[in-house]
Amino acid sequence: MTRLTLIGCLCLLSAIATAEEEPLRTTADRIVDIEHIRLDLAVDLEQQTLTGTATIDFSALQPTHTLRLDAVDHDVQQVSQITEQNRLDLTFENTGDELQIDLGQTLSRGSQRRVAITYSVTKPPSGLHFFKPTDEEPDVPWMAWTQGEPRHNRYWFPCVDHPSEQQTTEIIAAVSDRFRVLSNGKLIDRRPLADDIIRYHWRQDKPHASYLVTLVVGEFAIVEQRWRDRPITYYVPPEQEADALRSFGRTVKMLDFFSEKFGIEYPWDQYAQVVVEQFTSGGMENTSATTMYDGVIHDERALLTNTPDRLIAHELGHQWWGDLVTCKDWSHLWLNEGFATYCEVLWWEHALGRDEADYLLWQKSKLARTGSTQERPIVDRFYPAPRTMFDYRVYPKAGWVLHMLRHRVGDDAFFQALQRYGTVYAYQTAETSDLRKVFSELTGLSLERFFYDWTERPKHPVLDIDTSWQADDGLIKVVIKQTQDGDPFHFPLKLELVTEDTANSVTLERDVSETEMTLYVPMRDRPRLIRVDPDYALLAEINETKSDDWWQTQLTDAPSIAERIRAVEHFAGSNKESDRKRLIDTLNTGDFYGVRIEAAKALGITGGDTSRDALIAGLKAENAKVRLACAEALGEFSDDESVAAALQDALQRDEPSYYVRASVIDSLSEVDDSVDPALFKQELATNSHRQVIQQSALSALGTSHDLDVLGTLDKWTRPGHYRNCRISAIKAMANFLVRNDVSRATETQTIERLSRLLSDDGTHIRRASATALGAIGKPAASARERLEVAAQHDVDQRVRDDAKSALTAIREGNGDGAEVKRLREQLTELRDSNTQLEDRLLKLESR
Structure with missing residues (x-):
């Protein structure tokens, strides 16, 4: 889930306690194995109620007299044991949080039973969300949707609400015939009943976790594509039907790409994406039926600066990593979210090229080195509550861990290992050691230190790298220091020393494991370009000290986006007018929009009249994303009359991008609080x-x-x-x-x-x-x-x-x-x- 996003959007630090204050989190013992859950339901959107029967097949893994199910505020009328011959009422205790069913006898290991629970819920506070029009909000649609992750499905059906429990499911839902019903798996039947009621029967015949069960009811336009004889459907508000394919239409290409890349064909009977009212996040990867927020629908003007493709790729990637293979416990959540985050990068690389993928990695790197990543490890065995795990550690940092692992073992081995991991643990749960074992067995590499550094401890390397040319000796001297707190990280670091005559260039890679190391590299000629981590394969803060001409060459000639942006950030720290000119030239003539955006940000930081004038001119740039960056950067020029006038002029123009216009308004209000509010x-x-x-x-x-x-x-x-x-x-x-x-x-x-x-x-x-x-x-x-x-x-x-x-x-x-x-x-x-x-x-x- 995206989280996300956003994931800005990952600020839960106020809820995170220190590790010493929390108990060690381990997966609970499984006393029973839930094999199948069948829900026969009537959903009333007017009364905002759900009533019906949950039939649960299970077997005993340990001798037990009691079946315990998570069930919050269920009104339970009856619990029965079902056999081929009869139906036997069972006694039960409903605590409000848990349903404890007395099975009438102690089951031996392997014994199988079926129980039926007749119950209802009314407008639960979580898990199942109802919407309907009111006098105050007449435009709100009739709708109900569920959101299970991390443990909210217990609010609308009884289950073992933990990712370690996997079962097949089916939902039979009777609703008003004006509504559509979407759930997991395959639509088995759709038939009218009496009194304008229609019944939908969905069956998910492969095991999945309880939190991935979904139910959506509402009025939708349905746009359908096909992929290898499977339905690919987009459930959208009727008024947005025209934008459905514009927004979702690349899904079928993503299915081709991920199926080929992972070596595992998309594993489910359908893939649906449904846009719901007031969703609580960006998207949720329910098995075979992803729920999306309304912002995923884009018209042509929105696409000038934004795209839904990253969110779509993220949630689709989850269908393998999170749904097919599910983390055994929330402490291993990165196996879901880190994988899905890296799926965004993989799709960007495939669809848009290396520069776009590197720029996305750059943006994720900034987030992966902030917030909770500095305090807690990715695999956190002392988390206060499951929701506190959903932060920068398991999204961008974990995505970066996979990127580094890919570079460590090589592309062939990386994707071969993913195929094996996905095959071995298909329709099961896994934990971090399982992933490491697969990679180690396939490559022969231990990878213990890699997984320790990047999943079992917080922080990241902070590198001070001082490079100098010793002309008398014909040597390049490179001093590498790790300055972060704690033990040094262990990682390979690649350097390229590029000369005018490329035949004399030198490429070297060293394993860095100490706080400080010094390299002397013989060179026939003084390099024209010093490249640190040229493949962009290391999550680290890199602070370089080197001569000005090397920085200038890096800004203009470095092959990788990350290197050029590092040069932009270097010159952003300068007060020299000549360095501002370099940034202005990059803003105006850069060949990749991402570097131009970073130059605009840098000019906003450096300030000065020349920076201001360049950003004002940038409001008319052809690329809408560059215009957006210039508009945002102008918000740094408080009380500047020229900026205020330029922004007001921009509001008078016919700006095609929604987001550029919004940013112009934001910046104008920041630089001039005397603007007539009528504007x-x-x-x-x-x-x-x-x-x-x-x-x-x-x-x-x-x-x-x-x-x-x-x-x-x-x-x-x-x-x-x-x-x-x-x-x-x-x-x-x-x-x-x-x-x-x-x-x-x-x-x-x-x-x-x-x-x-x-x-x-x-x-x-x-x-x-x-x-x-x-x-x-x-x-x-x-x-x-x-x-x-x-x-x-x-x-x-x-x-x-x-x-x-x-x-x-x-x-x-x-x-x-x-x-x-x-x-x-x-x-x-x-x-x-x-x-x-x-x-x-x-x-x-x-x-």
Whole structure:
């Protein structure tokens, strides 16, 4: 799942405790083997109820008298044992969290039984989400969808809700005949019943984990393709049918590519992708039927700067890595998410080329070296709760681990090992040692140190590399130091010393295992280019010291994208006008848009009139992604009248990209808080992909000093508006109070409005409300009672955490800074959840 994304979108550090505070996490003993779950259900979207029978086939792995199933707040009417001859009622205890069934006798090992559980659930707080139109929100569709990962399916059907349990499943769902039903596997039957009811029968005949079971009910347009005689379907809102193939149409090519690359044909009977209302993340890889958020649908204007392909590739990759082979415990989650993240890179490399793949790796490298990756290992045996595992460690860092493993063993061995791993553990669970064993047996390499360094310890190498030319001796001297805390990492490091006459160039590779090592390399000529990690095969922070001409050559002539971007970052740290000129030249003439984007960012950091003028000119660049980067970078030039005028001029132009226009609004509000709010209010009438223009306009109103904007913002916090717009308005109201002196009455009224949103039906709205109140700080003391209730009783742990943080900010009087940052991160996570990490960052929002 993507998480993601986004995964911005992976900020759960407030919920992460230190390892010493948590017990060792191990996979629980399996007393029984759940073999099959059949759900016969009636789904009522009007009453928001699910009623029916769960029939469970199981066998005893250990002698047992009791069957224990995860089942939260189920109304259980009856439990029976089913045999060919009769039906025997069983006694049971329903604790509210668990269903404990007395089997009437002690089963011996291998004994098989079938039990039927008659139950119902009504609008559960998690797992199963209902939507319907109301007077306040008449445009909300009729819909129900489920989200199981990590352990939410227990809220709508009884199961062993842990990835170590694998079973076949089938769902028979009766619904109003106006609705479609999607679930796992193959559609066996679809038949009308009496009273405008239709029954769908889906069967998943290969084992999978409980959290991958899905049920979606709603009104959809269905667009179908075929792949090797299997249905490939896209369930989309009817009004977006025209954009379905534009958004999803490359799925069939991805199926060809991944099936060939992994040496394992796509393993399921169908592949469906369904776009649902207010999904909690970017996507969820339910077996054979992925659930997607609404941002995955792109029209032509959205595609100018964004693409759904990374999310689609990520979730499709999960069908092998996460669904076919599932992590045995959440501590090994990287075997799901790291693999899916690397599937994005593999597809990028195949479809778009090496430069695009390297730029994606560069973006992931920045995330893989921040946040929780510095504190906790990828394989974390002391995680506080499963949801805390879904962060930068198991997405970008784990993807990078696979990239390094690929370079360590070579392409042929890497993909051959993946084929063996996927074949040996197909329809089963695996843990990290299983993967290492497969690679070791195939290649003869131990790889123990590799897996220790990269999966069992936090951090990454921080390298200071000093390269100099000793002309008298004809030597290149290279000093390599590891400066990160802790023991040195062990890794191979490749260097290329490139001369004008390439016949005299030198390539060498050394195993680095010490804190410091020095190399002397004889050279006939002084190199013109020093290349460190030329294959971009090492996750590390690399800080080089070398002569200016080597940096210049690296900026203009280095073959790899990563090397050129490192040169851009080097010159971004300079105050020399000549170095700004180099960055400007890169922005204007660079042959790859990604390097141009990084040059724009660097010019925003370095500042100065020449940087400003180049970025203003860049607002008219032909490439929309470059225009976007220039617009964002201009937000660094606070109180610059020339920038404000240029951004206002840009708003008068017919900008084809939604995201460029949104960024222009963002930057204008950052550099000039005296802009007439009417300019931003008129943008509220502009529709766009995920309403990003409206979001930016609302955020901009929060920077105003005009009291009248509070009324506008208040209206946009209310139901009936797009969720992310409501969140933008909430953030903007808090920002307005922080930035302006208002009357006590206005302050009280605004805080009252924000605190009422702690009772909103939407989890994201409640989170935004809590964080906004924390951003206001001490003046929001009147909201403490509602925040206390949220901190203790909200059904979502993330809301409880945010409410606790807000209470701390109010109590300590330290709002504004940290809480504003948290609120902005939450908004960014939602806006960018289709970009990794985005990619997850996308995925965390389902936890």
